[in-house]
Amino acid sequence: MFWKEKERRNRDKDGGPPCGQVRVLVVGDSGVGKTSLVHLITAGSAIPHPNNTVGCTVNVKHTTYRHSGSSSSVKGDTERDFFVELWDISGHERYKDCRAVFYKQINGVLFVHDLSQRNTKSNLQKWASEIALNGSFSAPLESYGPCGLPIPYLVIGNKVDIAEKQRTTGSSGNLVDAARLWVEKQGLLSISEELPVTNSFPANTGLISAAKDARFDKESILKFFHTLIRRRYFSDELPSQNTWSASPIQNSIYHSDEISFEDDKYNKSFSSSSEAYRSNTLPPLPAQRNLMPPPTFYPQQPVAISDSFDHQRFTTSEISNTSSKRSDINV
Numbered sequence: 284m285f286w287k288e289k290e291r292r293n294r295d296k297d298g299g300p301p302c303g304q305v306r307v308l309v310v311g312d313s314g315v316g317k318t319s320l321v322h323l324i325t326a327g328s329a330i331p332h333p334n335n336t337v338g339c340t341v342n343v344k345h346t347t348y349r350h351s352g353s354s355s356s357v358k359g360d361t362e363r364d365f366f367v368e369l370w371d372i373s374g375h376e377r378y379k380d381c382r383a384v385f386y387k388q389i390n391g392v393l394f395v396h397d398l399s400q401r402n403t404k405s406n407l408q409k410w411a412s413e414i415a416l417n418g419s420f421s422a423p424l425e426s427y428g429p430c431g432l433p434i435p436y437l438v439i440g441n442k443v444d445i446a447e448k449q450r451t452t453g454s455s456g457n458l459v460d461a462a463r464l465w466v467e468k469q470g471l472l473s474i475s476e477e478l479p480v481t482n483s484f485p486a487n488t489g490l491i492s493a494a495k496d497a498r499f500d501k502e503s504i505l506k507f508f509h510t511l512i513r514r515r516y517f518s519d520e521l522p523s524q525n526t527w528s529a530s531p532i533q534n535s536i537y538h539s540d541e542i543s544f545e546d547d548k549y550n551k552s553f554s555s556s557s558e559a560y561r562s563n564t565l566p567p568l569p570a571q572r573n574l575m576p577p578p579t580f581y582p583q584q585p586v587a588i589s590d591s592f593d594h595q596r597f598t599t600s601e602i603s604n605t606s607s608k609r610s611d612i613n614v
């Protein structure tokens with residue numbers, strides 16, 4: 284009895300156990316640095332020699348979200364803990380035909396490309412349509428993003444260090460890219476044919492050196508996660524403002540500063556010059572609300588995975604300077 288009471292008091296003090304979770308796909312061509320990025324987000328450090336991802340790897344980031352007022356899902360003016368599941372999808376062609384099994388109940392997508400390999404940027408279109416066609420979505424948007432994608436996304440240009448070197452030496456190191464650059468210079472190819480892509484990440488440095496110096500755009504990423512949490516758990520309080528293109532399969536650039544983050548503690552430091560974040564802040568349609576799973580107190584269970592994905596790694600780690608402590612979980 285005493286222990287139960289103590290446990291209850293602790294729960295009240297700490298805001299209770301994690302309130303729920305959002306699922307984020309991390310996609311992009313093989314070798315663009317998805318695993319490195321996920322490790323940086325969750326562990327705050329780089330992996331010197333990451334292995335090729337086999338099928339999919341799930342990592343979990345623990346985050347604290349402050350919410351004022353009440354909504355249909357979560358009541359009270361409080362700070363709550365949430366899990367962000369990062370589903371790092373292998374970019375290798377080998378998994379192309381079966382990776383859609385991982386596209387289930389997605390709340391958001393991190394698109395990653397390699398700034399030194401321009402085709403990885405245009406290929407993000409293919410990733411977007413693959414997910415839009417085969418995925419199921421939690422708290423979908425009322426209107427659609429690139430290739431009909433109905434959830435918020437963030438585009439990350441990685442390997443800035445290599446791209447920077449190429450700029451100074453004048454070589455892309457890649458024949459296809461060199462040809463593409465030439466065609467663009469002749470005005471034969473419109474840049475708008477590509478998915479609108481953010482400025483580089485992390486700012487002016489590679490992931491590895493950014494990790495060493497603990498320098499990367501953590502705020503934009505956390506803000507993105509918090510927006511997904513807000514959309515899923517507090518969506519009945521969202522302003523009716525649409526920042527997406529009205530028609531599906533249309534690539535329009537919407538600047539991050541069109542989106543308000545009034546209840547987000549990271550808002551102040553978010554740079555309005557960054558195009559890193561795009562999202563719709565519309566509440567889901569009534570019909571879509573019915574599709575949303577109820578908030579749970581534990582992470583979503585991974586989808587059933589075929590035998591060919593036996594080698595998944597499920598690791599849990601967190602950014603070292605995150606204020607809240609993440610307990611080990613079994614995803």
Ligand SMILES: Nc1nc2c(ncn2[C@@H]2O[C@H](COP(=O)(O)OP(=O)(O)OP(=O)(O)O)[C@@H](O)[C@H]2O)c(=O)[nH]1
Pocket residue numbers: 311312313314315316317318319320330331332333334335336337372373374375441442443444445488489490491
């Ligand atoms: N120079 C540089 N190398 C990087 C950077 N980010 C990642 N890498 C390297 O790029 C290689 C591929 O990185 P991964 O994180 O495994 O790429 P991935 O996208 O997960 O690849 P798949 O698992 O095949 O889909 C590794 O050798 C990384 O060390 C960066 O910012 N700069």
